[in-house]
Amino acid sequence: MHPDLERLDRVDQLDRQLRKFDDGARKQRAILVDAKAEIQRLAGQLDELNHQVAASKTTEHEAQRKAKRYQERRASAQRGLGQGRGDPDAAQRQVEQCNEILDGLDTDLLEQMERQDTLEGQHTANAAARQAAQDFEDAAALSVPKILADLDTKRAKVQSERDGTYAPLDNDIKYKYEQLVEKKRTAVALLEKGVCSSCQIVVQNQQISDLKRGLIKPCRGCHRWLVLPQS
Numbered sequence: 001m002h003p004d005l006e007r008l009d010r011v012d013q014l015d016r017q018l019r020k021f022d023d024g025a026r027k028q029r030a031i032l033v034d035a036k037a038e039i040q041r042l043a044g045q046l047d048e049l050n051h052q053v054a055a056s057k058t059t060e061h062e063a064q065r066k067a068k069r070y071q072e073r074r075a076s077a078q079r080g081l082g083q084g085r086g087d088p089d090a091a092q093r094q095v096e097q098c099n100e101i102l103d104g105l106d107t108d109l110l111e112q113m114e115r116q117d118t119l120e121g122q123h124t125a126n127a128a129a130r131q132a133a134q135d136f137e138d139a140a141a142l143s144v145p146k147i148l149a150d151l152d153t154k155r156a157k158v159q160s161e162r163d164g165t166y167a168p169l170d171n172d173i174k175y176k177y178e179q180l181v182e183k184k185r186t187a188v189a190l191l192e193k194g195v196c197s198s199c200q201i202v203v204q205n206q207q208i209s210d211l212k213r214g215l216i217k218p219c220r221g222c223h224r225w226l227v228l229p230q231s
Ligand SMILES: [Zn+2]
Pocket: 189, 196, 197, 198, 199, 200, 201, 219, 220, 221, 222, 223, 224
């Protein structure tokens, strides 16, 4: 194989490794960003639930105060009846009216308490989820920088080998390499069983023998440089 082709093949491999490092680093940074966003989302939910629980308690207290007033009014009417004061029919009507209102309030209060139980359950679950998200973020804040530093070190080594391999190539080959990478991500394709492994086109025998003679030949399908499998 032509020595330039060997270089191009190696540069192509190293560039793939570099992209993998970059993808890995991007994912690590996304873990932190996502963890922070999740905490924010849960904190917003928790605020909303706190608000709803407070409003629900206010409603409950108002209903209890109202019930107390009607209980007092009923007791006073009953006392009047017991002591034979005032109009007994009116007092009886008042007791019945109070009973009706108090029944309604009882039902309201029960429903209100059920709603509050549900809200408090949601609140507990949300607080636990928020704590878990916080713990996850704390752990990620420790681990992610270490992983990123490790990726950086490994990447720098690969980058230096890549640059050293790439530098001696002629400018026109470099230009074509950059163009291929920009358009197709990879610039080199392996010839496998007479077929280009990137675009699957059948490579002509003449081209295969040219490659074996050490010529540089692009694939007619995808224009990547074809390389022979290493025997
Ligand atoms: Zn091809």
